[in-house]
Each structure stands twice: as C-alpha cells, then as structure tokens.
Amino acid sequence: MSELATYNFAYLDEQTKRMIRRAILKAIAIPGYQVPFASREMPMPYGWGTGGVQVTAAVIGPEDTLKVIDQGADDTTNAVSIRAFFQKVANVAVTTKTREATVIQTRHRIPEEQLTEGQVLVYQVPIPEPLRFLEPRETETRKMHALEEYGLMHVKLYEDIARNGHIATTYAYPVKVEGRYVMDPSPIPKFDNPKMHMSEALQLFGAGREKRIYAIPPHTKVVSLDFEDHPFEIQKFAKPCALCGAHGVYLDEVILDDKGGRMFVCSDTDFCEERREAGHVGELGVANKEAAE
C-alpha cells in the first residue's frame, strides 16, 4: 500500500490537538462557558459536525470504541461518514450499541439508554450562543454572560407564552448550568434536556464554524429555564413506537403513503432495534423471527 497519504493519528496535527485539549480542560473547569478555540478546516463542510469531529479527534485513543449518531440514527449519511472517517484516520473500534461505546459523537439527540460513568458524549453544535438570536453582537452577548445578565432570555420565553399560551421552544431549549451560565444544549429536542442534568457521562460540545468548545462535567446541575406558573415540560406522545412499542421515548414521524398514512417510530435506532430483538412489537412492527419461533 502506498504510504504517501497517511495522516497523523486521528487526523489533526499535535499542536491543534493540544490547543483543543487545553480548551476542553478549561471548559470542564467552567461548566457552560464557551471557550474560544482555533477551529481548523476539516475534510467536510461546516454544518456537518466539524466542531464535534475536532473534539472527538482530540479526545479519542486507540482503546476507545466510537459510536456516531445523527438524529438518533446510526445509519444516516452524517453518522456513517464520520464513523468511517475515524475508522480510517484513527483505526478505532466502532459500534452502534450505546452501552459498548466509550465516545459517542451526536447530532440532535441524546441516546435513550442512560449513559454511564467513563462515557464521553460529544455534541455537534451549529450555534453555541443561546443569546445569539436575541442579540447579534458577540461583544454584547459576551458582556451579558460576564455579568450574568439573562433577562432577555426570560423575556423571549415570556413572549412565547404571551403569543402561544405556552413556551413554544421545542428544541435547543436554553438551560442554566450549575446556577451560572445559560447554555445552548445544541438542537436536541427539549425531550432530552432532563437527561443532561446530573448525567454520569462527561458532555463536550464543539462548534466548528463558530469556534467554541463548552462542557458539562458529570453530576452537574442542568436546569431548563422556565417560570413558576409555566414550568418546563417535555414533549409527550399519544402512542408508543409503532415498531417496538416503547413508551416514554422520543419519536420521529414517518410518512407511509400519499393518503395521510403515517407512523411514529423511535428516533434512537439502536434502542428500537434492541427492543425488537428482545421480542417487543409495536402495532406496525413485524415480530422478530427468532423470538417468534
């Protein structure tokens, strides 16, 4: 085989990894604070998870097992290509099983299965600044974080209530970390917000285009913003998963035909597959052959 095109372990050069590693350590020391870092060009476009990929590349070692999910699924384009990338440049073991993974890179979901101590969850983040849509100037949002001035965010949530009668934010729902920094949890559904609170796993967030890294250490308080008379609530689904019959999980809508037919299935594909293998069947599911026999 030609040795012409070989990369350093995990693609990034060592100086870049050191810079990212220093940012990660400071991010852990200041939970919820966005540490600026010198984000690199990656062999994929911005918006495809360059921040998460850089964080994963700085963290991952030969003994790690990597899982990559996109909207909960292991088999979507983004997840498949990032998984293949790390297989190629770091030669690491990969898995789709949540409990077997030591590093999980994710976009838009937190796995349904509870994460355990020693696991690292790496989020791909498009807009790390929770106040950005309320105040476009970085100089101002930085000052607001410095002075812990988060009134504007509560005004935004209040306006939601005034217009819609309830808080209409359903994803990237702002949280307060350890009573100090207001943080954007990345565009996960608010359904997943409670999983961040006192998680056993370390949570790292990488925003490549916006050049920010932030973190939530394990066992850290993560509280979704709300009001006493309008407490934070997660989405509820009328029916269980159509394939595996699971209750209390986040569901995706799947269109079945052009006559209005649709079904709701688990967004976490690994979770759904495991349940079906164990013999659980939803109303549109097909019974597992081995379990049925």
Add this chain to the structure above:
Amino acid sequence: MSLHTEALEGGFANPVLGAQATFRALMDAMSRPGTIHTLGTDAAPPHPLGVAQGAVALTLADHDTPVWLSPMLANATLKGWVGFHTGAEIVASPAHARFAFLASGEPIPDFLGFAAGSQDYPDRSATLVIELPSLTGGPQFLATGPGIKISTQIALQGLPGDFLHRWRVNRGFFPRGIDLIFTAGSDLMALPRSTDLQALGG
C-alpha cells in the same frame, strides 16, 4: 550524563499516543475532581520535576503557552528540557504564565499572582501543576461541586496551612480563577475552580 543530554532525553517514546493517554487521564481528573489517576507514562523529566508533571508539560504546553517554573525547578536543565520538548517560553513572572510548575515542599506563591482570566474570558487563566509528597494521608477536606456525585473526601499531603482559605478566595472569583493539578510521582488529581472545599474533623 551532562546537563545537555539530560535536557534532550525523557520525552514520550510515542509523542502522539503518550500525549493522548495523559490527556484522557487529565480530562477524567478535571471532570471528576478528587479522583486519583495513575499515569502509565514513560515520560522521564529531569529531577526534581515529577513524572506526572513532566507528562502534563509534554501533553499541554507549547509555543502558545508561557510556562513558569518555581525557584526550585528553574534550573538550566529543566528550562532546557521544557524548551526542547515543548517549545514553550519560560517566563519569569507568574502573572504571564498559562502553566506553572511547583516542586514538592516548596512554598506555594499567592494564587492572586497568577492569571485568573477576565470576567469576559475566564478561560485565560493559569493552571498550576503542584508536586506533593502524596495525594493521600493528609488533612481531610470534603469536596463538592460539578463532577462530584454528592461529596468526596480528599486528603492531600504537604499543602500550606492556609490552603483552604486561599482556595475559598479563588472559588469566590468564579467564573474567574486558577485551576490546580496536584501530582505525586506518576499520580495526579485535579481541583478545578468550580470545586468547593470544607475542612473535615479537627
């Protein structure tokens, strides 16, 4: 062995994987304050810099991070070793350092002399890497905060008598403040600025 060769030897045999393994131990230590991590590293810095201290320097320091060495460490060999292996600039003033290394048994300078970052950029702060005789068996403190399930006990040996007071002052600056990494031989433990400490017992 001459001073010259001593400064050239003792780096990671495999710089890429050596740094990765040390970083993972550091990341675990920083995200779970009070836990002790033993490095299986082959870093061998010149005496009196500790093995874990040397591994931390090799893993995190480079030309972007000025390094301050305490008076006991600031000899020609160690300055040469840090310079050769990391490319970091050695600074005379603690206030300019991103990383500060202190030898065991040495008085720990005032934390206020180190960069604590600004309210806008609290990450622009120093990390002190302090060698102690042992990370166990000293006076007991109860640690609480992010990364700690309920509380955990730490018992570092060789800390100054007013350490608790100094740490509380540092804690009071949050989000500004310094972060500490304690080392003893190849063991390390981290105390990020977010951790609260209380004295236990007498």
